[in-house]
Amino acid sequence: MKIVFLGTPQFAVPTLERLLNSKTFEVAAVVTQPDKRRGRGNDLMPSPVKSVAVAHQIPVWQPQRIKKDVEVLELLQSAEADAFVVVAYGQILSPKILEMPRLGCINGHGSLLPQYRGAAPIQWCLYQGEAETGITTMLMDAGMDTGAMLLKGITPLALFDNAQDLAKTLSILTADLMVETLLGLEQGSIQPIPQDHEQATYAPLIRKENYGLDWTRGAIALHNQVRGFYPNCVTTFRDQPLKVTATVPLNGDRAALPPELRQYEGTDSLDAPGTVVELLKNQGAIVQTGAGRLLLREVQMAGKRSQSGWDFVNGTRLQVGELLTTK
Numbered sequence: 001m002k003i004v005f006l007g008t009p010q011f012a013v014p015t016l017e018r019l020l021n022s023k024t025f026e027v028a029a030v031v032t033q034p035d036k037r038r039g040r041g042n043d044l045m046p047s048p049v050k051s052v053a054v055a056h057q058i059p060v061w062q063p064q065r066i067k068k069d070v071e072v073l074e075l076l077q078s079a080e081a082d083a084f085v086v087v088a089y090g091q092i093l094s095p096k097i098l099e100m101p102r103l104g105c106i107n108g109h110g111s112l113l114p115q116y117r118g119a120a121p122i123q124w125c126l127y128q129g130e131a132e133t134g135i136t137t138m139l140m141d142a143g144m145d146t147g148a149m150l151l152k153g154i155t156p157l158a159l160f161d162n163a164q165d166l167a168k169t170l171s172i173l174t175a176d177l178m179v180e181t182l183l184g185l186e187q188g189s190i191q192p193i194p195q196d197h198e199q200a201t202y203a204p205l206i207r208k209e210n211y212g213l214d215w216t217r218g219a220i221a222l223h224n225q226v227r228g229f230y231p232n233c234v235t236t237f238r239d240q241p242l243k244v245t246a247t248v249p250l251n252g253d254r255a256a257l258p259p260e261l262r263q264y265e266g267t268d269s270l271d272a273p274g275t276v277v278e279l280l281k282n283q284g285a286i287v288q289t290g291a292g293r294l295l296l297r298e299v300q301m302a303g304k305r306s307q308s309g310w311d312f313v314n315g316t317r318l319q320v321g322e323l324l325t326t327k
Contacts, residue, residue, distance in 0.1 A: 001186060004081045004101070006031040010048040011167055012087035014175040015108060019085065020056050022179065028079050029059040031066065033090050067094040076100055083182060086140065087174060095142050103185050105140040108174040110167075112136060112152055114200040117145035122170065123163050124203035126228035129220065132156050133166070135173045137181040139192055146200075148192035151184070153177045159256045162227035162246075214326050215274035219249040219292030231300070235274075236325045238316075245306055246298035250286065266293050274324040284309020285318055 003025050005016050019025045030053035035044040046054070053060045063069035076084075077100055084105040086093070098105050111121035113136040118124075125133045134154040141147040153173045157166070184190035206229060213222055213235045226233045231245045254262045261283070269277050271288045278286040284296045300306040301316075312318065 001082045001182060002026050002028050002080065003182075004029050004031065004076060004079050004084045005049075005053075005087075006084060006089040006093075007049045007087040008033045008047045008090045009088050011110075011171045011174075012089075013048050013052055014171045015085065015087045015178050016049055016052055018175040018179055020052075020058075024179075024183070027053075027056075027058055028081060029061060029075070031061045031063070031072070031076075031089065034062045034064055063091075066091050066097070073097070083185070085178060085182070087178070092144075093140065098140055098142070103182075106150070106178065106181060106185070107138050107140045107145075107147070108178050109136050109138060109145055110170050110174075111203065112154065113138065113145060113149055114195040114197065116203040117200055118203040119205045121203040122166050123206055123228045126157070126161065126163060126166065127224050128228075129224045130157055133170070135170055135177050137177050138195075146195060146197065148194050150181050150190050150192055151177050159223075159249075159253075160227070160246075162230040164230055212326055213244060213324075215287065215324060216290040219247075219289045219294040220252055222289055222294055223247045223249040231306075237301075237322075241302050242324070243300040243306075244296060244298075245300055246296075246309075248295040248297050249292055250295055251292035261295070268292065271321075272323065274326075276318060276320055276322045276324070279313050279318065279320060282310050285313055287324060 001024060003019055005027055007016060019027050030049060032047045032049045035046050038045045050060050061072050061075060063072040066072060076097060081101045083103040084101045086105055086107045093105060111125060112134045116125055132154055134152055136152050137150040138147040155169055155173060211229055211232045211234050213233055226244055226247050233244050234241050235244055248261060250264050250266060266278060266286060269288055271277055273288055273290045275288045276285045277288045280286055287294050287296060296309045298306055298308060299312045
């Protein structure tokens with residue numbers, strides 16, 4: 001089966017590698033976003049998908065705007081691919097492109113559609129505290145993740161999964177499901193199922209204001225925000241930004257807590273939300289929230305490396321009564 005692969009970040013790499021390593025598929029070309037300047041040297045760096053394609057000596061096309069690039073459109077048409085496989089490419093495909101391959105354009109989307117359509121399904125499902133998520137393969141149409149569904153793969157979510165962990169899990173699931181989807185389409189064994197648009201929810205691009213921790217919210221909500229938008233959530237400590245990268249909500253389901261914290265018996269205090277109410281030895285600072293207490297398990301001070309909550313307590317000589325505020 002002749003494939004053109006469209007993808008950009010590390011999330012897309014397992015699917016591309018699975019296709020490249022299978023005798024069933026021929027990856028004729030790869031389309032990815034243009035190289036970007038990164039790092040201290042501001043050097044042009046290829047996307048993870050491009051790096052894999054180059055290593056396999058696969059032609060790589062990098063249009064600034066795929067819908068407007070006449071040369072790439074001609075190349076896509078002349079490829080005569082059976083399917084375009086799209087995983088986290090980062091640009092919208094025109095109706096003209098969607099109609100090119102024989103079997104259509106097949107997308108691997110990081111949610112159980114029609115839930116969490118949009119750019120950041122992994123992050124928002126964690127933010128909302130979902131119990132499970134997964135991958136949906138679908139036939140792309142002109143809408144934003146509105147095409148007919150093909151196959152779904154489901155994975156449970158644990159209390160301490162963060163966006164980075166979940167992305168790794170779902171990237172492997174996408175690779176598995178995409179191969180099964182392509183084979184099923186070729187054999188005619190998969191029946192596309194239209195989405196129920198009335199059940200749709202959305203996962204928009206994450207903005208800077210989504211990172212600020214509002215301590216009047218509850219401990220579980222804050223924990224879900226930290227793990228969903230990992231590693232970027234921030235508070236203010238001693239007038240300086242402090243990233244909070246791992247937390248433990250202490251007033252929820254104790255069975256879900258690490259063994260060393262299951263016996264913790266602290267209760268809500270009358271202190272203002274954001275107040276450090278306890279320093280738990282070998283663990284870190286405990287902060288009063290709008291509902292429940294939250295342990296800061298891992299933080300990162302401005303200009304410093306990430307550190308454990310207990311190292312932060314010792315390094316700053318943190319005191320009970322100090323206040324974390326909303327940035």
